[in-house]
Amino acid sequence: MTGRSITVRTYAWVLLALLLLTAATLLLSFVPLGMFHMPVALLIAAAKTVLILLYFMHVIEQRYTIRVVLLVAVLLLGSLIVLTVADTATRDVPFHPPAPE
């Protein structure tokens, strides 16, 4: 058991930040950002994820081993998604995945 430094007041601030970020995402979705629409929305979602991980899930006060698990997961999942996107987005010939008839 590590330190229990996170107070309820901190939780309340984190919730407020999460709700504000949600509102910001919603408002930004009406701004014509073109191709940057999805990256911006996902970036804000990632920021919210970090807040939840650090405070609600107590990563900020955990031992190093938990962070290793988290880091490995992020690296593996990141390469899975990034490499697949890089492949499918840059093919000269569309790959036409199977679609329902």
Place this chain on the structure above:
Amino acid sequence: MPTTHHVAHFEDLAKQGHAARLGMWLFLGSEALLFSGLFTLYAAYRNEYTSDFAAGAQLTNLPLGTIMTAVLLVSSFFMAFALATARQERSRVSIAALATTFLLGIVFLGLKATEYTMHFRDGIFPGAYYTGPLGERHGVVLFFTLYYIMTGLHALHVIGGLVLVGWLARRTRRGDFGEAWSTPLELGGLYWHFVDIIWLFLWPLFYLLR
């Protein structure tokens, strides 16, 4: 009382708690992999059917999706609150917080069911059963097939989380958790927050896409 939770093959309760926590994080890592497979599939199909996916996203209910996001975020706050108060030996407050979390989970599922019902009425079904608008466009049908798989799998996780929260509330009422020991409550909380995080990504992919 807390010493009864300590099993012999761990040196002390702290080491036991740490092992349990590490196990939970590994489990969440594999859960993340399960969802990431689907996120990857979504990304690949979206690259191929960009405009169809944007058209499909216009057919989902943005106000409902946004409310669901807020509901889950608030429920996560109450889950964290429940653990903090249990550790301060304020078990009545903790039970109230768990009950609120449970209630918000029900609200989330209710909104999701409402949305599914609205889609069904419009003929929006997964795969070959799609009879809704823009059905002649393959990408739109694919979009909604992924929509049902991903939000459905997520909803199943919420149902699992509700069972967990109910069980934790019962144990809190029994006086199991306190300053010295609260591992199940902590791990149950981790699961609930994880399910919340998954929704944070489903929301932009299925509701905010333009």
